[in-house]
Amino acid sequence: xxxxxxxxxxxxxxxxxxxxxxxxxxxxxxxxxxxxxxxxxxxxxxxxxxxxxxxxxxxxxxxxxxxxxxxxxxxxxxxxxxxxxxxxxxxxxxxxxxxxxxxxxxxxxxxxxxxxxxxxxxxxxxxxxxxxxxxxxxxxxxxxxxxxxxxxxxxxxxxxxxxxxxxxxxxxxxxxxxxxxxxxxxxxxxxxxxxxxxxxxxxxxxxxxxxxxxxxxxxxxxxxxxxxxxxxxxxxxxxxxxxxxxxxxxxxxxxxxxxxxxxxxxxxxxxxxxxxxxxxxxxxxxxxxxxxxxxxxxxxxxxxxxxxxxxxxxxxxxxxxxxxxxxxxxxxxxxxxxxxxxxxxxxxxxxxxxxxxxxxxxxxxxxxxxxxxxxxxxxxx
Amino acid sequence: xxxxxxxxxxxxxxxxxxxxxxxxxxxxxxxxxxxxxxxxxxxxxxxxxxxxxxxxxxxxxxxxxxxxxxxxxxxxxxxxxxxxxxxxxxxxxxxxxxxxxxxxxxxxxxxxxxxxxxxxxxxxxxxxxxxxxxxxxxxxxxxxxxxxxxxxxxxxxxxxxxxxxxxxxxxxxxxxxxxxxxxxxxxxxxxxxxxxxxxxxxxxxxxxxxxxxxxxxxxxxxxxxxxxxxxxx
Numbered sequence: 001x002x003x004x005x006x007x008x009x010x011x012x013x014x015x016x017x018x019x020x021x022x023x024x025x026x027x028x029x030x031x032x033x034x035x036x037x038x039x040x041x042x043x044x045x046x047x048x049x050x051x052x053x054x055x056x057x058x059x060x061x062x063x064x065x066x067x068x069x070x071x072x073x074x075x076x077x078x079x080x081x082x083x084x085x086x087x088x089x090x091x092x093x094x095x096x097x098x099x100x101x102x103x104x105x106x107x108x109x110x111x112x113x114x115x116x117x118x119x120x121x122x123x124x125x126x127x128x129x130x131x132x133x134x135x136x137x138x139x140x141x142x143x144x145x146x147x148x149x150x151x152x153x154x155x156x157x158x159x160x161x162x163x164x165x166x167x168x169x170x171x172x173x174x175x176x177x178x179x180x181x182x183x184x185x186x187x188x189x190x191x192x193x194x195x196x197x198x199x200x201x202x203x204x205x206x207x208x209x210x211x212x213x214x215x216x217x218x219x220x221x222x223x224x225x226x227x228x229x230x231x232x233x234x235x236x237x238x239x240x241x242x243x244x245x246x247x248x249x250x251x252x253x254x255x256x257x258x259x260x261x262x263x264x265x266x267x268x269x270x271x272x273x274x275x276x277x278x279x280x281x282x283x284x285x286x287x288x289x290x291x292x293x294x295x296x297x298x299x300x301x302x303x304x305x306x307x308x309x310x311x312x313x314x315x316x317x318x319x320x321x322x323x324x325x326x327x328x329x330x331x332x333x334x335x336x337x338x339x340x341x342x343x344x345x346x347x348x349x350x351x352x353x354x355x356x357x358x359x360x361x362x363x364x365x366x367x368x369x370x371x372x373x374x375x376x377x378x379x380x381x
Numbered sequence: 382x383x384x385x386x387x388x389x390x391x392x393x394x395x396x397x398x399x400x401x402x403x404x405x406x407x408x409x410x411x412x413x414x415x416x417x418x419x420x421x422x423x424x425x426x427x428x429x430x431x432x433x434x435x436x437x438x439x440x441x442x443x444x445x446x447x448x449x450x451x452x453x454x455x456x457x458x459x460x461x462x463x464x465x466x467x468x469x470x471x472x473x474x475x476x477x478x479x480x481x482x483x484x485x486x487x488x489x490x491x492x493x494x495x496x497x498x499x500x501x502x503x504x505x506x507x508x509x510x511x512x513x514x515x516x517x518x519x520x521x522x523x524x525x526x527x528x529x530x531x532x533x534x535x536x537x538x539x540x541x542x543x544x545x546x547x548x549x550x551x552x553x554x555x556x557x558x559x560x561x562x563x564x565x566x567x568x569x570x571x572x573x574x575x576x577x578x579x580x581x582x583x584x585x586x587x588x589x590x591x592x593x594x595x596x597x598x599x600x601x602x603x604x605x606x607x608x609x610x611x612x613x614x
Contacts, residue, residue, distance in 0.1 A: 003499075006496060011484055013484070275480065276482055282439065282474050283493060283494045373443065375436040375441040378476070378480075
């Protein structure tokens with residue numbers, strides 16, 4: 001192995017003395033490097049956006065939820081809350097109720113999702129709902145429930161007038177059309193009594209682990225089901241993961257093209273070194289070691305491109321993120337500039353992919369070279 | 382020549398290149414024996430198969446028919462890797478073109494067979510330096526092939542051929558590309574080392590004067606004529 005390493009190193013260093021091969025090798029190296037840069041920067045951009053979405057998700061939604069196994073309301077919400085508070089005193093527990101309703105302003109009436117929470121003491125309409133209703137903060141709306149009450153005129157829908165205190169941004173993954181109200185208001189509109197549908201829990205120190213902790217605490221309770229962050233945001237998280245995979249595959253095709261270029265380059269070196277290979281064989285280098293030598297050559301070029309490209313990619317992503325060089329319109333995104341976040345594991349995967357492709361690209365010419373009888377190379381000369 | 386004293390034995394060797402009408406029969410039914418410690422010259426006109434014969438003896442090519450035995454070992458059954466290892470341990474080659482690796486300096490070129498054999502780099506370099514000193518190139522160790530004259534390049538090639546202390550030296554027109562003075566110098570070097578290292582040498586050459594300084598001459602004849610040994614004056 002030492003002889004092959006020694007020769008591969010000398011060949012790579014000596015490439016500069018051979019203009020044609022050196023030029024093609026440089027093109028292969030730059031091509032592979034650019035592919036790695038493109039992949040690293042693209043994935044850093046994706047990770048930047050996805051990180052901001054995940055941060056927003058953690059900040060604005062529940063980290064775990066306790067729901068009834070059957071029906072819509074919890075049988076003993078206070079007892080459950082007390083049990084959870086005892087076991088997990090650092091966890092924030094919110095009682096909540098949800099229901100569909102019609103929200104009417106003086107301009108229009110639109111369907112909306114009503115969310116009542118025990119930690120809310122004023123009414124908030126999200127931007128989408130407020131725009132449809134033509135209201136702003138301090139507006140007044142009527143909330144009309146599908147639930148009916150009996151009046152002398154017959155059954156009529158429950159109607160409650162509320163003052164909208166603020167207009168907010170929809171939560172991550174939410175489609176808009178949400179009216180957030182104090183729990184008591186929601187209970188009056190949806191149930192007409194003090195029912196609680198879910199306990200929403202938050203633990204900012206370990207949001208992704210809270211579901212499992214709550215499940216352990218409520219182990220043995222067969223009347224409730226516990227959902228963690230993964231289950232609560234399954235569709236959104238799946239979409240994010242799918243996006244990452246598809247982008248990796250799509251941009252990774254650049255690396256495949258670069259690897260094909262590398263294959264041509266190694267084949268060209270093999271043709272140019274035909275005499276040398278015959279001489280090496282005559283000196284006793286076995287066919288398997290000739291193959292290894294060419295694999296090392298390809299891997300050497302691939303490694304230079306992969307590590308160089310990774311370094312440039314990481315530096316580019318870091319500079320773009322640190323300087324905020326790509327600003328975003330205010331109010332549209334939750335961040336002010338295009339975020340880049342480099343995940344070391346992701347960089348390792350990209351470098352690994354580039355090295356694997358380099359090895360595969362070198363393997364074919366190396367096999368052809370190793371099969372030649374040395375005399376053919378000497379006769380050729 | 383007793384059987385124990387034979388280094389190279391070829392029996393019924395045939396070799397052709399090409400297919401169909403383009404097929405050229407280079408060697409047909411050739412027999413040859415080279416004794417241990419002998420210096421044999423192979424002569425003959427161009428295209429008669431001298432290099433092919435040397436390649437077959439050096440296990441660089443395979444015969445179509447016939448036996449190639451080196452120091453009593455039938456090489457016909459050996460695989461590619463075994464043949465390569467045998468070449469590394471037992472054979473030394475000097476080609477008409479020096480065939481040094483351009484990317485290595487003189488010392489690394491000479492040390493290469495030892496590196497291939499898995500010897501430590503320091504030992505290989507020490508041995509290479511000693512050999513380069515022997516061939517009169519101690520001041521050229523770190524020069525690359527393109528920084529050496531033709532005669533110096535061929536001296537490096539001779540040193541490389543001998544670095545593993547082979548038993549059989551095969552030289553294919555080793556002075557074919559050199560001027561007269563350089564030719565004489567390189568041939569004298571081969572002859573001296575042949576004696577000092579107790580080598581068996583097979584030298585393909587066009588140079589009759591050089592051939593006559595060998596122990597025996599084997600004349601390779603064109604197709605239709607009979608190849609065979611001729612005397613040395």
